[in-house]
Amino acid sequence: MSRPRRFGTLALALLLAACGSSPEQGSAPSVSEEDRAYGAEQHPKLLAEFGGAYAGRQSAYVAALGERIATAAGLPGRCTFTLVNSDVVNAFAVPGCFIYVxxxxxxxxxxxAELASVLGHEVGHILGSHAQRQQRRSVWRTLGVLAVSLSGSEAMTRLAGQAAQYFTLRYSRTQEYEADDLGLHYLQQAGYDPYAAAGMLGALQRQERFMAASGGRDAARGIPEWALSHPLTEHRVERALTAARETGLADDALPERKQAYLDAVDGMLYGDDPQQGFVLGRRFAHPVMRIAFEAPPGFALTNSPTAVQLSGPAGLRGEFGGGPMPSGGVEAYAEQLLRQIVGDGPAQVEAAERIPLDGISAVALRASLAGRNGPVPLSIAVYDDGAGGAFHFVIIASPSDPQTAQIADLFRSFTRLSAAEAATLRPRVIETVVAKPGDTATTLSRRVADPHPQALFLLLNDLPANTALTPGTRIKTVRYGAPR
Known part of the structure; x- marks a missing residue:
């Protein structure tokens, strides 16, 4: 979560306008000027919403690799490739051939080659005009969407436009297969091993299993963002392998350029950016804002540039965000936030209560919103940041399990960090190392900076446990970097 910008977290609505059509069969690939203008208009908004462009040298690497794929697809100089500063595993494309990874x-x-296959797949979606054709079937997943499913409340529908929304464009199976086929073709045309397409899908499946096993980014979901909009199946992986075999090339007949990839990613930021704070299990800590809180057992946290998402037992959902403080202080902020959520809908609102915290002005506000199956519990907490702004929680619980005590514990856990405490929060970076005689996956994983070091090491390097590494093999690890 970056510094608070507005009330709530009014996330960007990616209105993928139907500006373009599929090219005629046999016609040269093209991207219309209308689509390019649309993509250029959306580009800064997307970057602002999803963490910005990554500032490291890896950005130039991704852009150059993308241009190589675009040229192979017949679109030289017609696409824009951006490395996004987010640890979410995702790639997406916007009409106009603006592609983000x-x-x-x-x-x-x-x-x-595996990274090139991702970019080729997204170019395939562009040339197939899949974004335009999918816009009417797009899916918005928000705090409010969950509440609507629990309550059927119109007030909760309004919340869907106000709190922590993010966009996922779900492609059909036919569109995914078409993008897979096009991407594999572009991959081979660019001189890469076509078997890397199946390898890329396998890497994403490993990420899915890692997140599920480690209680990852969203314990209720346990799958990477890319898999939500590009569903992964065993059949899809096998299909990619079959397509690679049908090229008539043997595996590794064309290069994968593993060493070039390892050169590029060495030193790249891994995990949370300090400017957005760190999710440390159930704890969130922000070294720049110098704040922290801890969620109760059974809760999971997901960081983003605009807010921290919370999920908990019985379908509980929430967010932690912030905004400018009104003249009436924390009480006025809480009331304004409540009005933003409820609008003109019916609600039973309890009197605001002070949250007892040393040196922090804070208030809790609770309400019951009319739902299809009974009252829907809504809880809000607001904290004065001491600098003209405020932080807040918005929590929606299930009518059958309001989690009252757990939410109260969460609200009381908010605290300020001392300078010394903030200094202990360091970013992590990818470091490539060369295996020495006697090194195994088990021994090398001990240097990985993660709560699940061996699992992460095996994920990043696609290795089985207890593998004896050939001396000289170069592998990825994760270490703590210098404070930023």
Whole structure:
């Protein structure tokens, strides 16, 4: 979560306008000027919402690799490739051939060819005009969407437009297969091993299993963002392998450029950016804002540039965000936030209560919103940041399990960090090392800076446990970097 900008977290609505059509069969690939203008208009908004462009040298690497794929697809100089500063594993495309890949995804693939296959797949979606055709079937997943499913409340529908929304464009199976086929063709045309397409899908499956096993980014979901919009199946992986075999090439007949990839990712930021704070299990700590809180057992946290998402037992959902403080202080902030959520809908609102915290002015506000199956519990907490702004929680619980005590514990856990405490929060970076005689996956994983060091090491390097590594083999690890 970056510094608070507005009330709530009014996330960007990616209105993928139907500006373009599929090229005629046999016609040269093209991207219309209308689509390019649309993509250029959306580009800064997307970057602002999803963490910005990554500032490291890896950005130039991704852009150059993307241009190589675009040229192979017949679109030289017509696409814009951006490395996004997010640890979420994702890639997506906007009409106009604006293509985005996160550093989280760059970290989990194994070779340059696998990364190229991701970019080729997204170019395939562009040339197939899939974004335009999918816009009417797009899915918004928000805090409010969950509440609507629990309550059927119109007030909760309004919340869907106000709290922690993010966009996922779900492609059909036919569209995924078409993008797979096009991407594999572009991969081969660019001179890369076509078997890397199946390898890339396998890497994403490993990420899915890692997140599920480690209680990852969203314990209720346990799958990477890319898999939500690009569903992964065993059949899809096998299909990619079959397509690679049908090229008539043997595996590794064309290069994967693993060493070039390892050169590029060495030193890249891994995990949370300090400017957005750190999720440390159930704890969130921000070294720049110098704040922290801890969620109760059974809760999971997901960080983003605009807010921290919370999920908990019985479908509980929430967010932690912030905004400017009104003249009436924390009480006025809480009331304004409540009005933003409820609008004109019916609600039973309890009197605001002070949260007893040393040196922090804080208030809790609770309400019951009319739902289809009974009252829907809504809880708000607001904290004065001491600098003209405020932080807040918004929590929606299930009518059948309001989690009252757990939410109260969460609200009381908010605290300020001392300078010394903030200094202990360090970023992590990818470090490539060369295996020495006697090194195994078990021994090398001990140097990995993660709560699940061996699992992460095996994920990043696609290795089985207890593998004896050949001396001279170069592998990825994760270490703590200098404070930023």
């Amino acid at each position: 996160t550093r989280g995804l760059v970290a989990v693939v194994r070779t340059e």
